[in-house]
Amino acid sequence: MFKRATNHQEPAVQITVDGLPVTARRGDTVSAAILTAGCVEPYRYTAVNGTPRAPYCMMGVCFDCLVTIDGIGNRQGCLIPVSDGMVITRQNGKREIES
Amino acid sequence: MSFPESLHAAYDVIVIGAGPAGLAAAATTAEAGLRTLLVDENSAPGGQIYRAITTSPLKNSSILGKDYEAGNDLVHTFEKSGADRLAGCTVWSLDRERVVGLSCGGEARLIKAERVIIATGAMERPFPIPGWTLPGVMTIGAGQTLLKSSGLIPSGRLALAGQGPLLWLYAAQILRAGGHIAAIFDTTPLANYISAALHLPGFIFSPYWTKGLGLIREVKRAVKIVTGVTRLEAQGKNKLQTLVWEAGSRTGSIDLDVLMLHQGVVPHVNLAMAAGIKHEWDAIQLCFRPVLDESGNSSIKGIMIAGDGAGIGGAESAAERGRLAAIDTVANLRPDALAQIPSRDNVRNRLAQTMRGRAFLDHLYRPSKVFRIPQDASTIVCRCEEITAGEIRASIAIGATGPNQLKAYRRTGMGPCQGRLCSLTVTELMADERGKSPEEIGYYRLRSPVKPISLAELASIPQDETAIKAVVRG
Numbered sequence: 001m002f003k004r005a006t007n008h009q010e011p012a013v014q015i016t017v018d019g020l021p022v023t024a025r026r027g028d029t030v031s032a033a034i035l036t037a038g039c040v041e042p043y044r045y046t047a048v049n050g051t052p053r054a055p056y057c058m059m060g061v062c063f064d065c066l067v068t069i070d071g072i073g074n075r076q077g078c079l080i081p082v083s084d085g086m087v088i089t090r091q092n093g094k095r096e097i098e099s
Numbered sequence: 100m101s102f103p104e105s106l107h108a109a110y111d112v113i114v115i116g117a118g119p120a121g122l123a124a125a126a127t128t129a130e131a132g133l134r135t136l137l138v139d140e141n142s143a144p145g146g147q148i149y150r151a152i153t154t155s156p157l158k159n160s161s162i163l164g165k166d167y168e169a170g171n172d173l174v175h176t177f178e179k180s181g182a183d184r185l186a187g188c189t190v191w192s193l194d195r196e197r198v199v200g201l202s203c204g205g206e207a208r209l210i211k212a213e214r215v216i217i218a219t220g221a222m223e224r225p226f227p228i229p230g231w232t233l234p235g236v237m238t239i240g241a242g243q244t245l246l247k248s249s250g251l252i253p254s255g256r257l258a259l260a261g262q263g264p265l266l267w268l269y270a271a272q273i274l275r276a277g278g279h280i281a282a283i284f285d286t287t288p289l290a291n292y293i294s295a296a297l298h299l300p301g302f303i304f305s306p307y308w309t310k311g312l313g314l315i316r317e318v319k320r321a322v323k324i325v326t327g328v329t330r331l332e333a334q335g336k337n338k339l340q341t342l343v344w345e346a347g348s349r350t351g352s353i354d355l356d357v358l359m360l361h362q363g364v365v366p367h368v369n370l371a372m373a374a375g376i377k378h379e380w381d382a383i384q385l386c387f388r389p390v391l392d393e394s395g396n397s398s399i400k401g402i403m404i405a406g407d408g409a410g411i412g413g414a415e416s417a418a419e420r421g422r423l424a425a426i427d428t429v430a431n432l433r434p435d436a437l438a439q440i441p442s443r444d445n446v447r448n449r450l451a452q453t454m455r456g457r458a459f460l461d462h463l464y465r466p467s468k469v470f471r472i473p474q475d476a477s478t479i480v481c482r483c484e485e486i487t488a489g490e491i492r493a494s495i496a497i498g499a500t501g502p503n504q505l506k507a508y509r510r511t512g513m514g515p516c517q518g519r520l521c522s523l524t525v526t527e528l529m530a531d532e533r534g535k536s537p538e539e540i541g542y543y544r545l546r547s548p549v550k551p552i553s554l555a556e557l558a559s560i561p562q563d564e565t566a567i568k569a570v571v572r573g
Contacts, residue, residue, distance in 0.1 A: 002251040005162075025249065028248075028249045029248065032248065032249045048483070062516055063516040081187075
């Protein structure tokens with residue numbers, strides 16, 4: 001949904017999103033990295049009706065950027081900077097009880 | 100990131116938010132020798148207006164503009180002041196005793212201050228149109244955040260819709276960064292030009308006049324503008340595909356990949372309201388704002404509010420209001436240090452200068468009722484619980500009287516965002532439907548934690564022996 005406007009000098013940061021390797025840049029938030037990667041759409045599905053969503057406000061207000069980061073769920077991806085080796089999982093609908 | 104060893108158990112002053120108001124306030128109290136802590140949710144200082152000022156990949160000021168560079172001075176002054184700073188740290192509670200609940204790197208702390216200055220700033224007013232929850236629809240502020248912090252511009256077909264200074268600023272920045280805008284849909288009600296004209300003299304003598312006209316001219320040369328827009332609907336199956344618009348009797352549609360919305364900013368009141376600070380309805384700016392004295396003292400002793408969280412005034416006025424709050428703090432806690440910081444009169448004068456032209460902007464960019472109170476029954480109001488305007492109207496018809504009763508009917512405001520994105524819409528919709536004023540209808544009753552915190556984080560709060568004895572048996 002987004003592309004880089006400039007020839008970036010910022011170093012690359014390697015993360016994975018749902019197991020796919022994604023190259024982000026230092027200074028990106030998790031949400032910025034996912035919106036630029038393009039390979040993972042939609043960003044998430046809601047827990048209430050399972051509808052597709054993507055970040056709306058990018059400043060910590062709307063909570064439409066929720067993702068699982070390194071095993072911890074419901075993190076605000078728009079506030080958390082990427083770091084090397086970060087494992088991000090999209091949240092697809094409501095959670096199920098695993099048997 | 101977790102709490103540093105150097106963090107004190109208590110502070111003279113805790114400032115919440117590292118935008119212009121927070122940076123200026125914390126720098127001023129620290130310069131006066133007060134032990135000051137500045138806490139901010141983001142990893143870098145600047146707030147929204149000066150977001151990523153120290154880290155932005157857009158080194159060249161020709162894209163973001165000179166006004167953005169003003170953030171550098173605020174950050175440098177703060178860094179020299181000797182105040183402590185906690186970045187990437189979330190404030191999840193604040194009580195009447197001025198105990199601040201902090202969360203950082205998976206741990207939590209409760210830290211007390213003699214004074215708390217809330218500088219949590221503004222957020223964009225909700226813009227509930229049909230389809231605003233589709234991926235591809237976001238706020239103009241969101242777009243600008245991505246531009247400042249990561250140098251990102253939308254790919255594919257982009258349109259902007261709404262009104263206000265930020266719309267024109269972002270449009271110009273996107274064009275300078277090499278982006279393309281298919282169209283701008285201006286929702287400014289035509290009648291606003293008449294009500295704003297009364298305030299024109301103050302505006303002409305403000306810096307906004309030449310800056311604003313320059314920006315609008317720059318954008319109009321390159322982008323198709325549709326004015327007098329009265330209806331917007333975003334359509335698409337799993338993401339945005341088309342924007343359908345009406346402007347009086349003219350109608351049209353346009354295929355889009357990204358639609359950005361904006362109709363002004365409002366104070367971000369969640370923390371102040373959860374602390375129990377009294378708020379009132381501002382009938383001009385159409386939002387709730389805290390009841391404050393001239394320095395920024397709230398209805399709770401020792402808690403102050405500065406910047407746009409105290410009522411929208413813009414970045415420059417926010418910094419001055421931060422300084423005013425700091426001066427009042429120093430006058431109370433260390434009056435002998437007043438000589439070391441700017442005088443109250445100087446700051447007051449500068450504040451008055453920065454507020455010139457504000458009345459014009461408030462009247463010109465007062466959003467239209469149709470974009471504040473959804474007319475279509477299917478428009479989602481509460482994005483988290485996915486509750487529509489039609490469902491809310493049906494609840495009012497069977498007896499829901501205010502936002503807090505409505506929670507029991509529909510769970511509006513009870514999702515992850517805790518009412519941030521629906522509260523103004525719900526209040527205004529209920530007021531309109533019931534023939535009452537927004538003041539009478541009131542706001543959601545907000546409570547801490549105002550941001551999510553895990554039980555593990557709560558359990559990490561260090562406890563003293565008395566507290567442990569109170570709950571441990573045997």
